[in-house]
Structure formats: structure tokens, C-alpha cells
Amino acid sequence: MNILEKIVADKYKEIALKKSLVPASQLEQSVLFSRNTASLANALKNSSSGIIAEHKRRSPSKQTINQHTNVGQVAKAYENAGACGMSVLTDIKYFGGSLEDLLLARASVSMPLLRKEFIVDEYQLLEAKAFGADIILLIAAVLTREQIKTLSETAKSLGLEVLLEVHNQEELHKGLMPNVDMLGVNNRNLKTFTVSLETSKSLSKLIPAEFVKVSESGISSIDAIKDLKTYGYHGFLIGENFMKTENPGESAKAFIHKLKN
Numbered sequence: 001m002n003i004l005e006k007i008v009a010d011k012y013k014e015i016a017l018k019k020s021l022v023p024a025s026q027l028e029q030s031v032l033f034s035r036n037t038a039s040l041a042n043a044l045k046n047s048s049s050g051i052i053a054e055h056k057r058r059s060p061s062k063q064t065i066n067q068h069t070n071v072g073q074v075a076k077a078y079e080n081a082g083a084c085g086m087s088v089l090t091d092i093k094y095f096g097g098s099l100e101d102l103l104l105a106r107a108s109v110s111m112p113l114l115r116k117e118f119i120v121d122e123y124q125l126l127e128a129k130a131f132g133a134d135i136i137l138l139i140a141a142v143l144t145r146e147q148i149k150t151l152s153e154t155a156k157s158l159g160l161e162v163l164l165e166v167h168n169q170e171e172l173h174k175g176l177m178p179n180v181d182m183l184g185v186n187n188r189n190l191k192t193f194t195v196s197l198e199t200s201k202s203l204s205k206l207i208p209a210e211f212v213k214v215s216e217s218g219i220s221s222i223d224a225i226k227d228l229k230t231y232g233y234h235g236f237l238i239g240e241n242f243m244k245t246e247n248p249g250e251s252a253k254a255f256i257h258k259l260k261n
């Protein structure tokens, strides 16, 4: 089993346990469940920065990145820095995140929030809504076309936007469908962890114009973003480059300032 298969196998077990502890009907009663959601796609189209800043404590590829953050403060600082949106890792076992992190971010900011998770079941969409997300991630590598279809339909019916993540042409073709709002090209191969911005560049021409394009992972320079913009990208998902510093919010602020000037 590769790491991605391991994460997903654990995820199915985690969901079964959670369903037995917290029924879906309880999630639907959350005060946050009936709120109006914010659009990341619109924020990206209208933004000069395009930065989606991520909160990530650790990862299978890097182990510890930053264990000392206050997610509410980081969220506030990312928003003040001019980020278009924020991505919050909610996987506990491999990324050290939680749904509480998402909730704390939601309590601190009004910018669009992405639940960064390995979503394989509609129950996780209800959780996303109940804990404050505006956007959900669907990873084509771990889903069938049928799953992408039903999960994206349900997400949209809950008012959640859909960011579909792909890493190659095959995944892209599997996932292109009307309920997908944004196409994220992950520069990191989730099976081997190798990172190359060439992945975003080569896949860009295959993505139809109606999808907002997001380049994900391994982005750490202004030049890289300027380059990716020429390939039609509107969004840039950055985690480690901010999180590995002592003050992720300040790092994001300095980065976005440089980008705009």
C-alpha cells in the first residue's frame, strides 16, 4: 500500500467510527449549518494576489512543520495579509489537524475557508458545513467518477464550492463535470511526494476555461507565481512556505506585499 492508500483506508475506518458516535442529523443541527457560504472562485477571479494560505502542522512528507500555532490567530493574520482564502487541514493522524481547527478559523475570519481533507463520504460534507467550511476538496486520485459526481452534487446542494484536485491527465478527464467550481493541480505527487511546478504548466492547457485554475503545493517564490499566472492560474495554494516560519501570518503578509508590488 502506498501512503495515499493507507490514509484513505484509515479514513474509511475513522468515518465509520464517527458515524456511530455523531449521527448526521446532529451535524445538521449545528448553528453553522444554515449559514450562507462565501465563494472562493469569485474571490480568486477578483483578486490581485490569488493566495490561498494553508494551516498545516505536519505532513507525511515533512513530519513536523509547526506545532506551535494558534489557528485562530493564524487565520486572522492570513486574512489581514490579503489572502483570498484559507485552507485548513482537518486530518488528525497524518497532518495533525482537526475539525476544531476549522471551527476556530471560522470563528476568527469571514474569508472563504477550505476544508482540506480526504473526502470519500457524504458525511464529511455535512461535517464541513457544520464546522464552518465554504469549500471542500475532492481528490481525484482516491475517487471514482461516480463518487466525484455524487459528492460534488451533494456539496453544491449544501452551498459548498468544490475544488477538484488532479495530478495528471487521466485524473483530470475523470473529474471534469459541471458541479466542479475550481480545478486544483497538485504539483506534489501524493504517492511519491516529488514536487514539480511543471505539472501545473503542462496540465493547464487541458483545463477548460470555465474552471478557475488553482496551482497547489511546492510554491515558495514570487517568480513561480508570476510564471504560473501566464499559464492561466488564478489561485495559488501555499502551506509549508508560510507554516515553517515562526509567524506564518507575518510571512504571508510579506509575501503578498512583494507579490503586489
Ligand SMILES: O=P(O)(O)OC[C@@H](O)[C@@H](O)c1c[nH]c2ccccc12
Pocket: 054, 056, 116, 117, 139, 165, 186, 216, 217, 218, 219, 237, 238, 239, 240, 241
Ligand atoms: O505545503 P505546500 O507544499 O505549499 O502545499 C500546500 C497544499 O497544496 C498541500 O498541503 C496539499 C495539496 N493537496 C493536498 C491533499 C491533502 C493534503 C495536503 C494537500
